[in-house]
Structures are given as structure tokens and as C-alpha cells.
Amino acid sequence: MSAGFPWLVADIGGSNARFGWVAAAGAVVEHVQVLAVADHAGPAAAARAYLAALAQRLGAAYAAPHGAAFAVATALDGGDRVELTNGHWSFSRDAVQGELGLDVLLVLNDFEALALSLPRLHGHQLRRWPGPAEAAPDAVLAVIGPGTGLGVAGVVRAAHGWLALPGEGGHATLAPADAFESELLNHVRRDYEHVSAERLLSGIGLPLLHRAVVAVQGASAEPLSAEAIVEQGLAGVDPLAVRTLDAFCALLGGFAGNVALTLGARGGVYIGGGIVPRLGERFFASRFRERFEAKGRFRGYLQAIPTLLITDTMAALDGAAQAIEQHGA
Incomplete structure (x- = not known):
């Protein structure tokens, strides 16, 4: 299933979670904000804090994201449960997708995401x-x-x-x-x-x-x-x-x-x-x-x-x- 725009993207490490926004096809990642992992109970809470701040900044131009991709600093086995290797976040993919109202949520390893960026640097x-x-x-x-x-x-x-x-x-x-x-x-x-x-x-x-x-x-x-x-x-x-x-x-x-x-x-x-x-x-x-x-x-x-x-x-x-x-x- 493909996701319509806008997209929410995140790079989640043991210390910080970086969030960004892709408004349309071909658009660059923008409105990047770095949140401390320790300040939030999990990725859904951190994403809601990011989206609330973004909605305030964009005003009428804001629309809720349809799709998201979270790059996380841990090994993934294809199951629903995700636990950070060097952080306290532990979450269900399905639960986060539901909490954020997303059509699509991809969860991938953070270095898988970084590797995908290499040809575009x-x-x-x-x-x-x-x-x-x-x-x-x-x-x-x-x-x-x-x-x-x-x-x-x-x-x-x-x-x-x-x-x-x-x-x-x-x-x-x-x-x-x-x-x-x-x-x-x-x-x-x-x-x-x-x-x-x-x-x-x-x-x-x-x-x-x-x-x-x-x-x-x-x-x-x-x-x-x-x-x-x-x-x-x-x-x-x-x-x-x-x-x-x-x-x-x-x-x-x-x-x-x-x-x-x-x-x-x-x-x-x-x-x-x-x-x-x-x-x-x-x-x-x-x-x-x-x-x-x-x-x-x-x-x-x-x-x-x-x-x-x-x-x-x-x-x-x-x-x-x-x-x-x-x-x-």
C-alpha cells in the first residue's frame, strides 16, 4: 500500500529522535526538529509533540501525515515489537501506526536508512x-x-x-x-x-x-x-x-x-x-x-x-x- 503525502520521517537513536516532514513528491525533508528520547515515553508521544509544534508553525497549511518511516537504532526481526538497543523506548509498530492515524508506517534500522541516503548525498x-x-x-x-x-x-x-x-x-x-x-x-x-x-x-x-x-x-x-x-x-x-x-x-x-x-x-x-x-x-x-x-x-x-x-x-x-x-x- 502506498502512502499519500505528507510524510513524517524520523531517525531515532538512543539519545535523540530527529523528525522531519516531506510535503509532496520530490520535496526535500524539511522542518527538522531534534527531540531528546529521555523526554518522551515513546515514539508516538515524541511524534505527537513534533506534529503539534509543526501544526502551530504551519497553520492552515498543515495536514496530518498519511505515511511515515521511522529509522530506529536497533536490530529488527520483522515482528511487531521494537526495542531500542541503547535506549528505553519499547513499542508496538501497529499501536504507533494506530495512535498516529497513519495509512503506512515503515520501521527500518537506522543504518539501513543511512545507507539508502548514500547515493543521494x-x-x-x-x-x-x-x-x-x-x-x-x-x-x-x-x-x-x-x-x-x-x-x-x-x-x-x-x-x-x-x-x-x-x-x-x-x-x-x-x-x-x-x-x-x-x-x-x-x-x-x-x-x-x-x-x-x-x-x-x-x-x-x-x-x-x-x-x-x-x-x-x-x-x-x-x-x-x-x-x-x-x-x-x-x-x-x-x-x-x-x-x-x-x-x-x-x-x-x-x-x-x-x-x-x-x-x-x-x-x-x-x-x-x-x-x-x-x-x-x-x-x-x-x-x-x-x-x-x-x-x-x-x-x-x-x-x-x-x-x-x-x-x-x-x-x-x-x-x-x-x-x-x-x-x-
């Missing part, structure tokens, strides 16, 4: 790591994103558009590449039987990575939040926070290279999420790209794959709109 939404030439336009694309958690997805050209390949790659085992990283992971394994990539390469993981760096360095330091680690590391005022960011970027590069090899992402690996864009020049001066390519006999394969930072934090909303558009095609 433009230069002003990206910052490219200097290096390889432009890749073929129809090659497989991959995206990783350290935010509250760590998302991974791919997208491939299909007969009727682009097909997203959602997964839970952030929970794959994290691999060290040198003695220092082996010591870091050995320290973390004292408390966690399985050290996934998300365990260290995410907003929830940065404090744990910092604690491991402190321990391996034989130092003592007060625990820091992810926010404080980024701020103090970028300012250069705390050598241990600086070392933590260095380790974060290097480990992320090795992980991104693994994703590129696994998916055959010759079209490029994109980096999304809320953490890396904040690192700015420090990210581009880090060992990320060095470690991305450091795969032995497949160094040449990876050297030809571009890596691009997504600077537009609202890109997943466009992917959600793409999902509902393809649903009605």
Missing part, C-alpha cells in the same frame, strides 16, 4: 579523505557510524533502485593490530567476555576505552564521559584523552577496512554517526586511513576505495524518505 554533505579517485557509481557502498552505539550497513544497486543491506556489524569482535591495542583489549576482557567493536568505538564505549588506556599506560585518572574525552582530547589538555582519541581513530580505521572487505564496498566507505564529525581535523590527521589500508596482501584493494565523512547529521532522514518512496513504487 552531495558534496556539501560530505568530506572526502584525500586519496583514491572517484569510484564507479554503481559499486557497493558501505557506512559505519559511531554514535551512542556503532552502526554498520551497505547498499547495492538493484533493478528498481538501491537495496540496503542492514546488519549488526557493530557487534562483531574487535581486532587489535599492534601490541598496545592487544593490551587494551586484554584489559577490557577482564570485565567483558566479548569485546565487540561497539564496546569501544561508540559513545557508550569511549569511557571504557579511556579507562583501558589509563590502565595500560600505568597512570591514574578520574573517569571521563565521552563528551569530556572528546573535548579534552581535542583541546590537548589531557594526554590520556589525546591517546584515547588516537586509539579510537586507529581502531575505527581497522574496523572500517574489515567492513570494506566483507561487503566488497568498492564504491566507498562512509563514516556517519555523531562522534567523528566533531573530531574535525584531528580525524584527518589520525591513523584512520593508514589502518584502513593495512590489510597485507589486500592493501592495494583498499587503497582504491574512497573513505568519506558524512557531515550532514540529518542524512538518515533522507534515507527514511527514500524507503517510503520505494515502498510505494
Whole structure:
């Protein structure tokens, strides 16, 4: 069943829910608003708050949405019940659709939506790591994103558009590449039987990575939040926070290279999420790209794959709109 306009789109993470509006066919996502997940009981309540504010803003031009696509930060099994991996929201798809009076409600993984946005991203939404030439336009694309958690997805050209390949790659085992990283992971394994990539390469993981760096360095330091680690590391005022960011970027590069090899992402690996864009020049001066390519006999394969930072934090909303558009095609 296709949905008439307007459409409501949302990108729902563990900390924030971003809502946007698609007024008509071919229209861009507009009237974007970010709501704190902690401030609302669930997606229906947050959507009602967004729509009430939008109705007040648009006045007579407002119309209730007919369709919606919610991109959510969790694994989906096709069932009615949805529970956020790193948030308190738990909801029924059918109940939310009924509460909002929607003809169609799509619920998709947040990185599935971000992957669908990749072929539509433009230069002003990206910052490219200097290096390889432009890749073929129809090659497989991959995206990783350290935010509250760590998302991974791919997208491939299909007969009727682009097909997203959602997964839970952030929970794959994290691999060290040198003695220092082996010591870091050995320290973390004292408390966690399985050290996934998300365990260290995410907003929830940065404090744990910092604690491991402190321990391996034989130092003592007060625990820091992810926010404080980024701020103090970028300012250069705390050598241990600086070392933590260095380790974060290097480990992320090795992980991104693994994703590129696994998916055959010759079209490029994109980096999304809320953490890396904040690192700015420090990210581009880090060992990320060095470690991305450091795969032995497949160094040449990876050297030809571009890596691009997504600077537009609202890109997943466009992917959600793409999902509902393809649903009605």
C-alpha cells in the first residue's frame, strides 16, 4: 500500500529522535526538529509533540501525515515489537501506526536508512579523505557510524533502485593490530567476555576505552564521559584523552577496512554517526586511513576505495524518505 503525502520521517537513536516532514513528491525533508528520547515515553508521544509544534508553525497549511518511516537504532526481526538497543523506548509498530492515524508506517534500522541516503548525498554533505579517485557509481557502498552505539550497513544497486543491506556489524569482535591495542583489549576482557567493536568505538564505549588506556599506560585518572574525552582530547589538555582519541581513530580505521572487505564496498566507505564529525581535523590527521589500508596482501584493494565523512547529521532522514518512496513504487 502506498502512502499519500505528507510524510513524517524520523531517525531515532538512543539519545535523540530527529523528525522531519516531506510535503509532496520530490520535496526535500524539511522542518527538522531534534527531540531528546529521555523526554518522551515513546515514539508516538515524541511524534505527537513534533506534529503539534509543526501544526502551530504551519497553520492552515498543515495536514496530518498519511505515511511515515521511522529509522530506529536497533536490530529488527520483522515482528511487531521494537526495542531500542541503547535506549528505553519499547513499542508496538501497529499501536504507533494506530495512535498516529497513519495509512503506512515503515520501521527500518537506522543504518539501513543511512545507507539508502548514500547515493543521494552531495558534496556539501560530505568530506572526502584525500586519496583514491572517484569510484564507479554503481559499486557497493558501505557506512559505519559511531554514535551512542556503532552502526554498520551497505547498499547495492538493484533493478528498481538501491537495496540496503542492514546488519549488526557493530557487534562483531574487535581486532587489535599492534601490541598496545592487544593490551587494551586484554584489559577490557577482564570485565567483558566479548569485546565487540561497539564496546569501544561508540559513545557508550569511549569511557571504557579511556579507562583501558589509563590502565595500560600505568597512570591514574578520574573517569571521563565521552563528551569530556572528546573535548579534552581535542583541546590537548589531557594526554590520556589525546591517546584515547588516537586509539579510537586507529581502531575505527581497522574496523572500517574489515567492513570494506566483507561487503566488497568498492564504491566507498562512509563514516556517519555523531562522534567523528566533531573530531574535525584531528580525524584527518589520525591513523584512520593508514589502518584502513593495512590489510597485507589486500592493501592495494583498499587503497582504491574512497573513505568519506558524512557531515550532514540529518542524512538518515533522507534515507527514511527514500524507503517510503520505494515502498510505494
